[in-house]
Amino acid sequence: MNALALLLVMELGDRFALMGVVLGVLLTAVAYTVYAERRIAAFIQNRTGPDRVGFDLIPQLKFLKGAIGLGQPLADVIKLLMKEDVVPENANKFVHALAPLISLFAALTTIAVVPYAKGVAIADVNIGILYILAITSLGVYGITLSGWASNSKYSLLGGLRSSAQMISYELSMGLAVVSVVVLTNALNMGEIVESQTSNPLNWNVCRNLLGFIIFTTAAFAETNRAPFDLPEAEQELVGGYHTEYSSMKFALFFLAEYANMIVACTVIVTLFLGGYQVPFWTDAPWFVQVGAFITKTLFMMFVFIWVRWTLPRFKYNQLMDLGWKFMLPLGLFNLLIVASTIVIFGNSLPLSILNLVLVALCVAGSFAAKPQSKMA
Numbered sequence: 001m002n003a004l005a006l007l008l009v010m011e012l013g014d015r016f017a018l019m020g021v022v023l024g025v026l027l028t029a030v031a032y033t034v035y036a037e038r039r040i041a042a043f044i045q046n047r048t049g050p051d052r053v054g055f056d057l058i059p060q061l062k063f064l065k066g067a068i069g070l071g072q073p074l075a076d077v078i079k080l081l082m083k084e085d086v087v088p089e090n091a092n093k094f095v096h097a098l099a100p101l102i103s104l105f106a107a108l109t110t111i112a113v114v115p116y117a118k119g120v121a122i123a124d125v126n127i128g129i130l131y132i133l134a135i136t137s138l139g140v141y142g143i144t145l146s147g148w149a150s151n152s153k154y155s156l157l158g159g160l161r162s163s164a165q166m167i168s169y170e171l172s173m174g175l176a177v178v179s180v181v182v183l184t185n186a187l188n189m190g191e192i193v194e195s196q197t198s199n200p201l202n203w204n205v206c207r208n209l210l211g212f213i214i215f216t217t218a219a220f221a222e223t224n225r226a227p228f229d230l231p232e233a234e235q236e237l238v239g240g241y242h243t244e245y246s247s248m249k250f251a252l253f254f255l256a257e258y259a260n261m262i263v264a265c266t267v268i269v270t271l272f273l274g275g276y277q278v279p280f281w282t283d284a285p286w287f288v289q290v291g292a293f294i295t296k297t298l299f300m301m302f303v304f305i306w307v308r309w310t311l312p313r314f315k316y317n318q319l320m321d322l323g324w325k326f327m328l329p330l331g332l333f334n335l336l337i338v339a340s341t342i343v344i345f346g347n348s349l350p351l352s353i354l355n356l357v358l359v360a361l362c363v364a365g366s367f368a369a370k371p372q373s374k375m376a
Helices: 003-046 059-064 072-082 094-112 126-136 139-149 153-184 190-196 209-222 247-274 286-306 316-345 349-368
Strands: none
Touching: 003 072, 003 094, 003 247, 003 286, 072 247, 094 126, 094 139, 094 286, 126 139, 126 190, 126 247, 139 190, 139 247, 153 190, 153 209, 153 316, 190 247, 209 247, 209 286, 209 316, 209 349, 247 286, 247 349
């Protein structure tokens, strides 16, 4: 074996090892994100939340006995494993079983191109951002097929809602991504992070605040998180697209939902919050960069949970109006402003000021708008 082949094999082995570590961390994070959400929701609603289940059966972890409910995720997994897997008699059994796997595949493969430190990524490809947009668009197939295969009107309506919702908000998300590409002149995720430098004023959240707001809002819709969780609106559709699912198939959908939320947070951090860049520390060690990346991701995950338990669910017409009548025109306008400013001024300082003015005008306009009277 020549030196080049040996180098390729070693690099491939390192990437597989990194993939194993990332998947292990991601799946563990999914379980404890559910726990964190229940604790944060309890705090917001002034109640206790899960605080009983510990690791009582493991002698080495006796000190965690009943400690603030840290064993709750494990108990949930065991409960779901022991439940009966019920499939509707007239369902398409193959597609019914395949749908949650499609959703999970789309959720777990997106994170492959996200850099965790300088030069540390499972796949460092030149079109990383296009890869993310392509893979995330596959997630809708899992939800739509689950609704169709269940042979239930509630599931079908949930699947159709999800299709319309994801298509509507993918357009706004894509425009926000294009504005970042115009700013950084790169499609590679690592190059996008490097272009933001360690100065927080150069991060895209400062240079492109409106794009950050548009992308984050679209990410809520793409991950079916409240207030955009219309595909599983329990007041209207029983359980939405997963009404006819039970046991681990039901768990896979929620595993995919929380994995999508975590991956969306990592993408937001990479595109807008400087990624692994440590504020005012240019040559930080790799482990410090990883720590900075994780800290920013945890903050965005908290924002996702916070919004879910603060804002009520939209009505379906409001959801569509927001996507097509507000987000899409705003995304186009933001892209026009970003491109024009780069061409005219050649730097991002006027763009930062202009973005702040635009956001202020949008906020003022939303408060100034008066609701239409419903009286004849």
